[in-house]
Amino acid sequence: MSLVIVGSLAFDTIQTPLERREKIVGGSGTYCSLAASFFTPPKIVGVVGEDFPKDVLALFKRKKIDIRGLEIRRGKTFHWEGHYGHDPNQRETIRTELNVFGDFRPNLPGPYRAADIIFLANIDPGLHDDILSQMGRPALVAMDTIKLWITTKPEAVWRALGKVDILFVNDEEIRLLTGETNLMKAAKKILASGPGLLVAKKGEHGACVFGRDFVFGVLGRVSENVVDPTGAGDSFAGGFLGYLDKMGKVTRPNLRRAAVYGSVLASFTIEDFGIERLKRLRPGEIEERFLEFRRLVSF
Amino acid sequence: MSLVIVGSLAFDTIQTPLERREKIVGGSGTYCSLAASFFTPPKIVGVVGEDFPKDVLALFKRKKIDIRGLEIRRGKTFHWEGHYGHDPNQRETIRTELNVFGDFRPNLPGPYRAADIIFLANIDPGLHDDILSQMGRPALVAMDTIKLWITTKPEAVWRALGKVDILFVNDEEIRLLTGETNLMKAAKKILASGPGLLVAKKGEHGACVFGRDFVFGVLGRVSENVVDPTGAGDSFAGGFLGYLDKMGKVTRPNLRRAAVYGSVLASFTIEDFGIERLKRLRPGEIEERFLEFRRLVSF
Numbered sequence: 001m002s003l004v005i006v007g008s009l010a011f012d013t014i015q016t017p018l019e020r021r022e023k024i025v026g027g028s029g030t031y032c033s034l035a036a037s038f039f040t041p042p043k044i045v046g047v048v049g050e051d052f053p054k055d056v057l058a059l060f061k062r063k064k065i066d067i068r069g070l071e072i073r074r075g076k077t078f079h080w081e082g083h084y085g086h087d088p089n090q091r092e093t094i095r096t097e098l099n100v101f102g103d104f105r106p107n108l109p110g111p112y113r114a115a116d117i118i119f120l121a122n123i124d125p126g127l128h129d130d131i132l133s134q135m136g137r138p139a140l141v142a143m144d145t146i147k148l149w150i151t152t153k154p155e156a157v158w159r160a161l162g163k164v165d166i167l168f169v170n171d172e173e174i175r176l177l178t179g180e181t182n183l184m185k186a187a188k189k190i191l192a193s194g195p196g197l198l199v200a201k202k203g204e205h206g207a208c209v210f211g212r213d214f215v216f217g218v219l220g221r222v223s224e225n226v227v228d229p230t231g232a233g234d235s236f237a238g239g240f241l242g243y244l245d246k247m248g249k250v251t252r253p254n255l256r257r258a259a260v261y262g263s264v265l266a267s268f269t270i271e272d273f274g275i276e277r278l279k280r281l282r283p284g285e286i287e288e289r290f291l292e293f294r295r296l297v298s299f
Numbered sequence: 300m301s302l303v304i305v306g307s308l309a310f311d312t313i314q315t316p317l318e319r320r321e322k323i324v325g326g327s328g329t330y331c332s333l334a335a336s337f338f339t340p341p342k343i344v345g346v347v348g349e350d351f352p353k354d355v356l357a358l359f360k361r362k363k364i365d366i367r368g369l370e371i372r373r374g375k376t377f378h379w380e381g382h383y384g385h386d387p388n389q390r391e392t393i394r395t396e397l398n399v400f401g402d403f404r405p406n407l408p409g410p411y412r413a414a415d416i417i418f419l420a421n422i423d424p425g426l427h428d429d430i431l432s433q434m435g436r437p438a439l440v441a442m443d444t445i446k447l448w449i450t451t452k453p454e455a456v457w458r459a460l461g462k463v464d465i466l467f468v469n470d471e472e473i474r475l476l477t478g479e480t481n482l483m484k485a486a487k488k489i490l491a492s493g494p495g496l497l498v499a500k501k502g503e504h505g506a507c508v509f510g511r512d513f514v515f516g517v518l519g520r521v522s523e524n525v526v527d528p529t530g531a532g533d534s535f536a537g538g539f540l541g542y543l544d545k546m547g548k549v550t551r552p553n554l555r556r557a558a559v560y561g562s563v564l565a566s567f568t569i570e571d572f573g574i575e576r577l578k579r580l581r582p583g584e585i586e587e588r589f590l591e592f593r594r595l596v597s598f
Contacts, residue, residue, distance in 0.1 A: 086480040181385040183503070184523040204482070205504040208521060217595050219516040222507060224483040256598035296516050297596040299555035 001139075003245040004112050005032050006045040006131060007121030007234070008101055009052065009070070013081040013094075014228055014273065021228075024274035025056050027078065028121040028144065031231035034278045035238025035265040037063040038286060039246040042238075043112050045069035045131075049077040049100045059279065068109045075100045088229045088270075089203045108134045116140065117245050121234060125149050125160040132163060140250065142166040144237055150176050162194040168237045170201045183208070184215075199240065199259065201233050201266075209259050216256050218263045219297050221289075228273045232266040235278065239265030264289045300438075302544040303411050304331050305344040305430060306420030306533070307400055308351065308369070312380040312393075313527055313572065320527075323573040324355050326377065327420040327443065330530035333577045334537025334564040336362040337585060338545040341537075342411050344368035344430075348376040348399045358578065367408045374399045387528045387569075388502045407433045415439065416544050419463070420533060424448050424455040431462060439549065441465040443536055449475050461493040467536045469500045482507070483514075498539065498558065500532050500565075508558050515555050517562045518596050520588075527572045531565040534577070538564030563588045 007029025014021045029046045036042040041064035050072065060067050078101035081094040106127060114136045120128055120143040132141065141164045149157050150173060157177065161167060167190060171183060180186035183200060187210040190198050198210040206220035240262035247254045264286055271277045306328025313320045328345045335341040340363035349371065359366050377400035380393040405426060413435045419427055419442040431440065440463045448456050449472060456476065460466060466489060470482060479485035482499060486509040489497050497509040505519035539561035546553045563585055570576045 088480075181387075182523055182525065184521045187521075188523075202504065205501065206518060210521075215521055215595060216598070217518040217521070218598075219505060219518045219596065222483050222486075222509075222514055222516070224481055224487075226481065253598070260598050294598065296514060297518065299515070299517075299552070299559050299593065 001040070001116040001245045001248050002114075003036060003040055003042045003117045003119065003241055004045060004069070004108065004115040004135075005029055005036065005042050005119045005121055005238070006106050006123060007032055007119070008078055008123070009046045009048045010078040010080055010101070012230055012274065013079070014230055015081075015083040015094075016228060017084070017086050019273075021273050023079065025053060026080070026230055026274055028234040030056075030275060031234035031269060031278070032119065032121050032238035032241075033060065033065045034063060034275055035235040035269070036242030036245070037065050038265070038281070038283060039239070039242035039261070041066060042242065042245075043069055043115060045106050045108060045112065047071040047073055047100050047104045049073060049075045052077045066112075069106075069112055071107075073100045077101075082230065084229060088226050091229070106131050117142065117241055119237060119241055120144070120160075120164070121237065122146055125153055125156040128160045128163065140165050140244070142168065142237070142241060144168040144233070145173065147173060147176060158193060161190065164195050166197040166199060167195045168199045168201065168233065168240075170203065170233060174198075174200055197255070199237075199262075201236055203229070203232070207236065207259055207263055209255055211255075214252065216259060218259050218293065221263070221267045221293060221296065223267065223271075225271050227271055229270050230274065231269045235269040236262035236266040239263075260290060260293050261286070263293060300339070300415040300544045300547050301413075302335060302339055302341045302416045302418065302540055303344060303368070303407065303414040303434075304328055304335065304341050304418045304420055304537070305405050305422060306331055306418070307377055307422070308345045308347045309377040309379055309400070311529055311573065312378070313529055314380075314382040314393075315527060316383070316385050318572075320572050322378065324352060325379070325529055325573055327533040329355075329574060330533035330568065330577070331418065331420050331537035331540075332359065332364045333362060333574055334534040334568070335541030335544070336364050337538070337564070337580070337582060338541035338560070340365060341541065341544075342368055342414060344405050344407060344411065346370040346372055346399050346403045348372060348374045351376045365411075368405075368411055370406075372399045376400075381529065383528060387525050390528070405430050416441065416540055418536060418540050419443070419459075420536065421445055424452055424459040427459045427462065439464050439543070441467065441536070441540060443467040443532070444472065446472060446475060457492060460489065463494050465496040465498060466494045467498045467500065467532065467539075469502065469532060473497075473499055496554070498536075498561075500535055502528070502531070506535065506558055506562055508554055510554075513551065515558060517558050517592065520562070520566045520592060520595065522566065522570075525569050528569050529573065530568045534568040535561035535565040538562075559589060559592050560585070562592060
């Protein structure tokens with residue numbers, strides 16, 4: 001099968017209680033593609049400025065990530081700055097400089113258009129229709145969204161939901177989107193609007209996959225080593241969809257394992273700043289941690 | 300084996316966003332004993348006023364709860380009032396009238412003193428020494444504590460920890476007690492102070508059992524039906540310790556299952572006000588939900 005990921009590539013300036021990093025490489029498309037690359041060779045769609053590091057493009061190629069859909073434009077790469085408090089679940093956006101990402105109109109190269117899975121990773125929901133119209137008949141359309149779109153374009157988000165199979169969101173976003181505090185009631189509202197699957201990410205508490213008649217939960221791994229939570233959600237989606245693409249079939253056992261692999265990838269990402277941990281991650285470590293997730297909850 | 304539970308018996312006035320209940324029966328000892336009674340006949344130690352309902356005492360007897368350690372004194376039963384917000388994890392104490400519980404000095408009847416497990420359920424940590432001096436050599440000493448004791452008597456709490464095997468607390472209390480945001484680091488601090496096991500309750504997110512060289516997690520059951528969260532933590536401890544007492548041995552597989560049974564009992568308690576759900580709970584329902592907890596996380 002094959003997996004197309006449409007998302008942002010960015011410079012992130014990150015401040016944690018202990019350390020600050022200026023303009024390190026990040027972005028939803030970056031994290032998601034790197035995480036997925038451990039399972040399947042993903043195809044990325046995005047835009048960067050001329051300032052985007054050549055060695056990261058080389059890294060993508062080494063990881064077999066197809067970058068024919070990556071536009072390099074005159075100007076600067078998207079820049080985001082965020083600060084984390086002592087509780088790593090609390091993050092504050094300090095600034096957002098869209099730069100070349102501001103008028104990004106994704107254009108899918110020919111060989112991308114027959115992909116089986118497409119992931120619309122946290123881009124303006126108003127772009128979805130145009131992107132999907134460029135695709136053949138993907139078996140699976142997945143999307144992510146954030147507070148920004150939910151608060152500024154709620155109708156566009158709900159409309160977009162009508163055309164996707166899987167929605168990835170965190171629990172705060174689910175509550176914001178539905179106005180429901182109770183996660184199960186909120187999940188039912190979302191499932192009623194279109195997607196057959198809702199993946200609710202809960203940070204350190206884990207994640208839940210809601211289907212119309214089943215729920216599966218992954219418990220968050222308890223770790224001392226949380227350096228930078230940026231990219232955890234995108235790594236989750238990358239691991240999840242990469243694994244599904246590799247398996248080629250959306251069965252319940254595959255969905256359960258996909259959610260665990262998503263959690264595994266996210267658990268590595270947060271162990272270092274930016275993409276550092278993913279860069280040095282070995283497949284054996286993924287399998288080892290998959291078993292650790294199983295031991296954690298087995299009884 | 301046998302299990303002694305020292306705790307409060309109370310009237311609770313509870314306000315949820317939807318409903319208010321005046322002076323219904325509650326208290327840590329009440330919830331804990333009822334939950335434990337599904338696994339073993341517990342012995343309760345506590346004090347109530349003459350206003351405590353006779354039918355609840357009759358219920359205890361029907362459930363084979365030993366109430367020889369329950370003092371009935373002239374005066375009024377402890378009364379607590381709490382309000383819950385739309386997020387059931389947020390609760391505010393409106394008033395606390397200690398009444399006969401104010402100068403409670405637990406006195407264990409002779410047959411209680413040889414018990415194998417004793418649970419000091421959320422009582423003044425300054426009372427622990429006196430209670431433990433009345434016991435023979437319990438195989439297991441467990442305690443619970445709350446924000447009130449952690450903020451007003453932190454030294455007494457830490458001293459008490461030096462003499463217990465299992466501490467039950469919620470994640471907020473763990474952070475308050477240790478000053479650590481990271482749960483794993485906080486757990487290590489607590490384990491270094493005495494208890495061999497820390498049970499961290501995380502409300503809707505589940506629970507984690509920390510030992511010196513292992514971690515086990517139970518994922519919270521996702522439910523639409525949360526009526527009144529009061530007593531969830533005490534029901535957890537009751538189910539946990541009741542199951543351990545029934546099994547007679549603290550092995551790792553037993554600890555894992557104990558944590559699941561604790562979660563099962565808590566998940567029932569919150570389905571109705573006060574002890575209503577526990578009163579009509581059938582053993583078959585417990586087994587059914589135990590399997591549901593397993594299905595929820597199996598992959």
